[in-house]
Amino acid sequence: MSLQNRLTLLSTAIVSVLLAVFCLFMYLMAEQYRNHAFLTRLRAEALTAGHLLVGRERLGPALYKLIDKNQLTVLPDEEIIIYNVKNELIYESGTDYISVTPATLQRVRELKTTRWREGNREIVGMLFTEEAEPFVILASAVDIYGVRTVQDFARLLAGGWFLMTGIVLVAGRFFMGRIVQPISRINQRIDEITASNMSLRLPEGKSGDELTQLAQRFNRMLNRLEEAFRLQRSFVSHASHELRTPLTAITGQLEVSLLADDEPDELRATLRSVLDDVRGLNRMANGLLALASASMDSSAVPMGPVQLDHLLEQVCREIQRLQPNYTVHLQIDPVKKPYADWQLTGSEPLLRTAFFNLLDNGGKFSPDHTVTMQLSAPAKSMQLRVHNAGSVIPVDQLAEIFVPFQRGRNASGLPGYGIGLPLTERIVQLHRGQIRVESSAEAGTTFVVTFPR
Template sequence: MSLHNRLTLLSTAIVSVLLAIFCLFLYLIAQQYRKHEFLNRLRAEALTAGHLLVGQDRIGPDLYKLIDKNQLTVLPDEEIIIYDAKNRLIYESGTDYLTVTPSILARVRELETTHWREGDREIVGIRFAEQTAPYLIFASAIDSRGVRTIQDLAKLLGGGWFLMTGIMLVAGRYFMGRILQPISRINQRIDEITASNLSLRLPEGKSGDELTQLAQRFNRMLNRLEEAFRLQRSFVSHASHELRTPLTAITGQLQVSLLADDEPEELRATLRSVLDDVRGLNRMANGLLALANASMDSSAVPMGPVQIKALVEQVRHEVQRLQPGCTVELRVESQNESDDDWQLTGSEPLLRTAFFNLMDNGCKFSSNHTVTVSLSATGKSFQLTVHNTGSVIPSDQLTAIFIPFQRGRNASGLPGFGIGLPLTERIVKLHQGQIEVHSSAEAGTTFVITLPR
């Protein structure tokens, strides 16, 4: 069943049930009102009979029966019965609709007034004590007019309920169709969106309701997907280019060596060149693998306690070992803090790669091959600053350097594949941190990493 039909039936059922409850409540109120009014009339008839038959200003039974016969005050099928103090019947209106038992007489004397129902007949019994000796007066009748009125009301309410349920069903189907029309447009547009046509967006509308918010969020998701597809295509294109260049060089050198009759020294030089190209491919493959690992969800990356101060010192020694001509100056603020105060939760291999990339780049681009590293701790985070005085990154490329295979113009002629900084950024974001870069001719280039404790 479609959502349109389900919502229509649900709304109709809810309104129908509420309307039925209201009609039933109205019917019960009317029924109670009829019963209350009729019993009051019966009590009035009993009191009137008491005043006229056994009261101080009484009239004769024959005259009262004459009045009763001409229906001047009687109710439909009315019967009046009067008993004296010794439970002797002293008056009966002439009909024989009601049978009064001794238990009923005793109950009326005890309660002074009571009422009950036998079939369609309503009965009221009262204790009339206008004179010294109390009398028991019973008045009974059938409220045929009131019952017909209540029955007509029940039919009217039932017919109105059926009519309003039908109207609600038709109106609900119409209005639910109007309400769900934006969903139909959204579904139609979603069917038109494919991997080759991600630029299409859903109609958002201007109402600001939940459907508009859903379309807006879906469009934002499409923006992210389109950007991811664009980056993927760019990544594949650049990776193919970067891989093709060394592979072409290796293929050419090996073909030339096979065709030429070179001396052993020349062959060794060719093999050394091929080995350098293979090492470059190895570094690129490792970088691409690390980039793929850093792109995973944080829940899929093993996390544990990391001593960031000790890790930075280890990376500093490793950079200086691999690049003997480079100097890495480490400055640690808050020297009085214990080792536990420098601990955070993260992936030590990934953080090691991120720190190494920044320090290695600093050595590579620094004019004096000197890198200044500062590590500081605050109440909620750690901050690592890597500074060098090398060539300036153009301001229009400060964000592009974090895109895979995108290198700044200042990197022209220097070895690299454009993987290190994008990898570093993804590692920092994987640890819920932030990375910033500032570059100017006066202050040099500074990378700032902020990681939460």
């Protein structure tokens, strides 16, 4: 069943039930009012009969019957019966609609006034005490007109209920169709969006309702997906280009060596060149694998306690072992800070890779291969500043250096593939941290990494 039909039936059912409850309430109120009004008239008839037949100013029974017979307001099938204290019949209007037992008379005396029903006849019994001797007066009648009026009212309510239910059903289907129409347009547009046509967006509308908010969020998700696709295509394109260059060089050198009758020294030189290219390929492959690993969901990366100050000391020793011409200065502020204050939850291998990349990048671009690392602890965070006095990164390229295979103009002539900084950024983001770069001719270039405690 479609959403339109489900919403239509649901709204119709709710309105129908509420309307039925309202109609039932109105019918019960009308019936209660009819019953109360009719019993009030019966009591009035009983009191009138008591005053005129057994009261202080009495009329003869024959005269009262004549008056009762010609009274315009007499009730349908009305019967008045009066008993004295000895249960002797004093007056009867001449009809015989009800039968009276001593138990009935005793109950009326005990309750002073009571009412009951026999079939469609309403009966009121009351104890009349205007004189010294109490009398029991019974008045009964059939509310023909009141019952008929209530029945007509009930039929009117039932007809109105069926009519309004039908109207709600038709109107509900029309308006629900208008409500779900944007969903149909969204579904149609979603079917048109493919991997080769990611520029299409969902119609958002101007109402600002939940459907508009859903379309807006879906469009923002499409923007992110389109950007991811663009980065992926760019990544594949740059990776293919970077891989093609050393592979072409290796192929050319090996083909030349096979065709030429080179001396052993020349062959060794060729093999050394090929080995350098293979090592470069290996470094690139390792960088790509690390970049893919850092792009994983944080829940899939094993995390544990990492002592940041000790890890930085290890990375500094490692970079100086691999690059003896680099000079690394590590400053921890303050030095005597408690052991637990430098601890964070993360992946030690990934953090080691990120810090190594920052140090290697700083030493590579610094004219004297000097890098300064400063670890500090502002409120509720830990901050690492990696500074070098190398060439300035142009302002328009500060954001692009974190894009895979994108290198700044200041990197011209220096070895590298444009993988280290993007990898570092993703590792930092994986640890819920932030990284930014500051570069100027006076202060040099500084990478600032901030981790939450």
